[in-house]
Amino acid sequence: MRSNIDGPGKIGHIAKTNRAADAKLLPDLDAAIRALGLRDGAFLSFHHRLRNGDAVMLAVIDAAARAGLRGLHIAASSIFPVHAPLVRHIETGVVTGLCTNFLSGPVAQAVSTGALAQPVTLRTHGGRARAIRGGELQIDAAFVAAPAADPAGNISGTEGPCAFGVLGYPQCDALFARKVVAVTDTLVAYPAPRIQIAQDHVDFVVTLPRLGDITGILSGTTRPSDKPEDLAIARTAAAVIDASGLLVDGFSLQNGAGGASLATAAEIGHRMTARGITGSFASGGITGFHVDMLEAGLFRSLLNVQCFDLRAVESFRCDPRHQGMSASAYANPRDRGAVVDRLDAVVLGAAEVDLDFNVNVTTRADGVIIGGSGGHADTAAGAKLTVVTTRLTAAGYPKLVDRVGTLTTPGTTVDVVVTDAGIAVNPARDDLADRFRAAGLSPVPVADLHRLAQARAERLPRRATTGRIVALSEYRDGTVTDVVRQV
Amino acid sequence: MRSNIDGPGKIGHIAKTNRAADAKLLPDLDAAIRALGLRDGAFLSFHHRLRNGDAVMLAVIDAAARAGLRGLHIAASSIFPVHAPLVRHIETGVVTGLCTNFLSGPVAQAVSTGALAQPVTLRTHGGRARAIRGGELQIDAAFVAAPAADPAGNISGTEGPCAFGVLGYPQCDALFARKVVAVTDTLVAYPAPRIQIAQDHVDFVVTLPRLGDITGILSGTTRPSDKPEDLAIARTAAAVIDASGLLVDGFSLQNGAGGASLATAAEIGHRMTARGITGSFASGGITGFHVDMLEAGLFRSLLNVQCFDLRAVESFRCDPRHQGMSASAYANPRDRGAVVDRLDAVVLGAAEVDLDFNVNVTTRADGVIIGGSGGHADTAAGAKLTVVTTRLTAAGYPKLVDRVGTLTTPGTTVDVVVTDAGIAVNPARDDLADRFRAAGLSPVPVADLHRLAQARAERLPRRATTGRIVALSEYRDGTVTDVVRQV
Numbered sequence: 001m002r003s004n005i006d007g008p009g010k011i012g013h014i015a016k017t018n019r020a021a022d023a024k025l026l027p028d029l030d031a032a033i034r035a036l037g038l039r040d041g042a043f044l045s046f047h048h049r050l051r052n053g054d055a056v057m058l059a060v061i062d063a064a065a066r067a068g069l070r071g072l073h074i075a076a077s078s079i080f081p082v083h084a085p086l087v088r089h090i091e092t093g094v095v096t097g098l099c100t101n102f103l104s105g106p107v108a109q110a111v112s113t114g115a116l117a118q119p120v121t122l123r124t125h126g127g128r129a130r131a132i133r134g135g136e137l138q139i140d141a142a143f144v145a146a147p148a149a150d151p152a153g154n155i156s157g158t159e160g161p162c163a164f165g166v167l168g169y170p171q172c173d174a175l176f177a178r179k180v181v182a183v184t185d186t187l188v189a190y191p192a193p194r195i196q197i198a199q200d201h202v203d204f205v206v207t208l209p210r211l212g213d214i215t216g217i218l219s220g221t222t223r224p225s226d227k228p229e230d231l232a233i234a235r236t237a238a239a240v241i242d243a244s245g246l247l248v249d250g251f252s253l254q255n256g257a258g259g260a261s262l263a264t265a266a267e268i269g270h271r272m273t274a275r276g277i278t279g280s281f282a283s284g285g286i287t288g289f290h291v292d293m294l295e296a297g298l299f300r301s302l303l304n305v306q307c308f309d310l311r312a313v314e315s316f317r318c319d320p321r322h323q324g325m326s327a328s329a330y331a332n333p334r335d336r337g338a339v340v341d342r343l344d345a346v347v348l349g350a351a352e353v354d355l356d357f358n359v360n361v362t363t364r365a366d367g368v369i370i371g372g373s374g375g376h377a378d379t380a381a382g383a384k385l386t387v388v389t390t391r392l393t394a395a396g397y398p399k400l401v402d403r404v405g406t407l408t409t410p411g412t413t414v415d416v417v418v419t420d421a422g423i424a425v426n427p428a429r430d431d432l433a434d435r436f437r438a439a440g441l442s443p444v445p446v447a448d449l450h451r452l453a454q455a456r457a458e459r460l461p462r463r464a465t466t467g468r469i470v471a472l473s474e475y476r477d478g479t480v481t482d483v484v485r486q487v
Numbered sequence: 488m489r490s491n492i493d494g495p496g497k498i499g500h501i502a503k504t505n506r507a508a509d510a511k512l513l514p515d516l517d518a519a520i521r522a523l524g525l526r527d528g529a530f531l532s533f534h535h536r537l538r539n540g541d542a543v544m545l546a547v548i549d550a551a552a553r554a555g556l557r558g559l560h561i562a563a564s565s566i567f568p569v570h571a572p573l574v575r576h577i578e579t580g581v582v583t584g585l586c587t588n589f590l591s592g593p594v595a596q597a598v599s600t601g602a603l604a605q606p607v608t609l610r611t612h613g614g615r616a617r618a619i620r621g622g623e624l625q626i627d628a629a630f631v632a633a634p635a636a637d638p639a640g641n642i643s644g645t646e647g648p649c650a651f652g653v654l655g656y657p658q659c660d661a662l663f664a665r666k667v668v669a670v671t672d673t674l675v676a677y678p679a680p681r682i683q684i685a686q687d688h689v690d691f692v693v694t695l696p697r698l699g700d701i702t703g704i705l706s707g708t709t710r711p712s713d714k715p716e717d718l719a720i721a722r723t724a725a726a727v728i729d730a731s732g733l734l735v736d737g738f739s740l741q742n743g744a745g746g747a748s749l750a751t752a753a754e755i756g757h758r759m760t761a762r763g764i765t766g767s768f769a770s771g772g773i774t775g776f777h778v779d780m781l782e783a784g785l786f787r788s789l790l791n792v793q794c795f796d797l798r799a800v801e802s803f804r805c806d807p808r809h810q811g812m813s814a815s816a817y818a819n820p821r822d823r824g825a826v827v828d829r830l831d832a833v834v835l836g837a838a839e840v841d842l843d844f845n846v847n848v849t850t851r852a853d854g855v856i857i858g859g860s861g862g863h864a865d866t867a868a869g870a871k872l873t874v875v876t877t878r879l880t881a882a883g884y885p886k887l888v889d890r891v892g893t894l895t896t897p898g899t900t901v902d903v904v905v906t907d908a909g910i911a912v913n914p915a916r917d918d919l920a921d922r923f924r925a926a927g928l929s930p931v932p933v934a935d936l937h938r939l940a941q942a943r944a945e946r947l948p949r950r951a952t953t954g955r956i957v958a959l960s961e962y963r964d965g966t967v968t969d970v971v972r973q974v
Binding site: 281337 | 508511682767820825828829
């Protein structure tokens with residue numbers, strides 16, 4: 001063929017690019033590990049939408065181990081009890097590094113007792129998105145558990161036996177990882193329906209018999225609690241939000257998926273219904289309970305980073321008012337701002353709260369890791385009103401303490417603590433205290449609640465102040481705000 | 488506040504990040520230019536979904552001129568006649584550089600006559616996405632014409648008076664530009680409905696009285712032609728596709744929005760209906776005609792990079808089988824493959840075709856620029872069967888020529904030329920020629936069609952082989968395959 005110009009314009013290399021329909025399809029994860037050309041020390045990423053039903057992460061690490069890889073770094077969005085077999089891979093040196101936004105179960109126990117030579121980095125959901133987009137966390141291969149995928153790698157979250165709905169967490173990974181593998185148990189004809197991650201972000205497609213156990217995927221309480229002590233705290237928290245003046249048309253809310261947290265949302269819903277208030281959005285992990293609120297007209301929309309139950313999946317699939325969002329849109333602290341920065345109120349839990357309103361949701365009273373921020377620190381920072389609900393004691397330990405075992409969420413971002421023995425307002429928010437008093441609520445100094453908690457407690461939390469550092473608690477902006485030491 | 492660790496763990500800087508509802512809102516484009524901190528020589532990007540009704544690009548460049556900026560580079564996805572006033576900005580030195588995938592009207596005329604000192608780069612739709620993602624085309628500020636946006640910058644394409652539907656072209660810009668400005672005439676309450684570009688990709692939001700003229704947005708013929716000569720070519724093209732063996736269940740098709748091209752799709756649709764064939768997808772710019780085919784069950788889905796009429800907008804809004812895609816997913820030639828690589832057949836037009844099956848859709852017979860690839864070269868490369876339809880002559884000039892005036896789409900990616908005087912098959916596709924003969928079609932050597940065209944022509948195309956280079960025609964992979972010289 002002739003080129004129309006000399007020099008750089010050679011066109012002899014130009015040919016058709018049509019693909020064999022299965023060009024990206026690999027027979028199994030072993031083939032994927034080979035095709036990726038991974039080396040020892042590679043960073044592999046995983047998302048947690050399969051939660052405690054996830055079979056994908058271990059299947060991948062097993063394959064990597066079979067391939068003889070060592071020194072791998074797992075960049076997860078969360079680790080659950082189901083990931084227990086990872087401990088063996090840590091012991092054998094296949095896995096030597098871990099970063100995650102939430103760490104629980106046997107892997108958390110192993111990390112706490114020093115199984116890893118290098119400290120785990122615990123990030124927030126928004127901090128992880130920031131770290132990936134900013135190049136601080138460079139992922140060699142992202143393995144995206146995909147409820148359905150087509151042979152070209154288009155990924156759908158709303159089809160297949162493990163349809164979990166919104167693919168909020170892996171979107172940053174898919175954009176920025178060097179290589180991306182869609183792992184699915186439901187290979188669909190091209191093009192996949194309701195594509196959430198498109199083929200131009202995916203290198204390979206691998207099928208597994210089953211992504212996981214759907215009952216584990218949908219773990220967690222997703223209906224309001226009916227325990228009297230939870231309902232008492234919920235009523236107080238709702239009264240606090242109401243008294244703040246934020247409960248007007250356009251109101252936005254995030255609350256966790258626990259029974260007490262949903263009870264608070266239910267209380268708020270009653271007040272909204274009674275007064276004819278229409279909120280703008282509810283965000284975060286979304287449950288059927290939130291869908292009920294949407295359909296009752298209490299909110300104009302839902303902004304969903306992960307579905308917590310099948311009703312949420314079905315609503316996301318069918319109702320355009322129910323929109324998905326990436327972890328970056330949800331909580332990335334970079335200068336463009338995120339959904340969390342538009343929240344009026346967030347209702348959060350706590351393992352411990354201290355005299356400076358700092359919150360720990362990372363370690364237990366005995367110092368063992370039991371979680372991490374997830375979106376806790378992100379929403380606390382973003383919301384105009386951050387309400388932390390907690391009982392005074394749990395399992396005999398005080399939950400109000402001198403100083404939190406691990407600082408997960410800085411007290412500068414926490415406005416009110418609601419307990420079963422009263423509420424305390426951050427001294428930086430005198431404006432709120434005035435409003436609460438005017439509304440007949442009676443805030444007390446946090447030291448009073450602390451004193452009560454200490455009096456009720458049967459034992460003291462253990463604090464390791466020396467010893468090897470097993471985890472770094474990283475704030476959403478990348479600052480290391482605390483360390484966790486070996487127990 | 489106390490930090491729990493010494494050294495790097497200072498938390499004194501941590502504070503609330505809640506935003507004022509209007510933190511990103513700027514009063515006008517002048518304020519946007521200031522806020523962006525643009526300098527002389529900046530690269531500003533624009534998408535073409537407003538087509539010949541676009542008022543955004545000029546409003547931005549006018550503001551840049553008022554701010555005293557000079558030497559700007561416009562990175563557009565297409566330039567239309569409506570952009571004529573850009574010529575003035577070129578003459579005054581406000582704009583000194585241009586790259587685009589399609590260039591028409593007075594700006595094309597000005598470029599052809601040497602108005603710009605540096606050559607324009609003409610890319611394909613996929614090549615532009617590749618250049619942006621690969622860092623070859625670095626955008627300082629992307630101005631995204633947004634049918635609706637909320638104050639946080641979430642952009643929707645399906646609301647507002649200029650609702651044009653799919654935001655396929657600006658998605659790469661929004662991901663990779665240093666700064667992103669949503670320009671809208673419809674500021675909606677937070678959060679915007681049906682978000683296509685999320686707030687974490689947007690720095691500023693500016694309102695204009697009107698994005699453009701909706702009648703210009705929806706320009707172009709979007710119903711099949713009823714001219715006998717078009718219908719004859721359409722029937723032959725459909726017979727060619729049928730005879731290729733590709734017209735079976737799972738068939739995929741792209742065709743342009745012109746009347747002749749739609750007539751071909753209509754002919755194919757008749758054959759599909761008659762034989763009960765269900766295709767997998769139709770892609771590209773989508774018209775109401777494609778929606779009819781979807782709703783008649785002829786295709787399982789539509790993959791839409793831009794809506795060509797209001798019926799396509801409405802279908803995209805309501806029917807999940809009708810999916811949007813980014814320009815990158817559509818046509819990016821990088822190794823992950825794009826939608827075009829999954830096409831069975833594409834039906835394309837031509838200004839000129841030469842003896843090597845090369846196609847020119849960039850320049851007229853007199854050498855003046857009249858377009859450029861858009862998706863032409865992308866789909867030709869991707870499709871298993873690339874059919875170029877053309878009459879033998881137009882306006883007295885031959886359309887079959889020795890050598891195309893500008894090489895837009897290499898002949899190695901063109902399989903069949905269908906004319907009003909017969910068909911020619913690329914010699915590299917003897918397999919097709921055999922099939923066509925078996926089906927009663929009678930392919931002839933392209934030289935025969937060329938000879939006929941020369942005989943019918945009344946004048947010869949003008950070819951500038953010396954003189955200043957005014958444009959580079961860049962293939963999708965970045966190779967410069969041709970140059971355009973000053974006329």
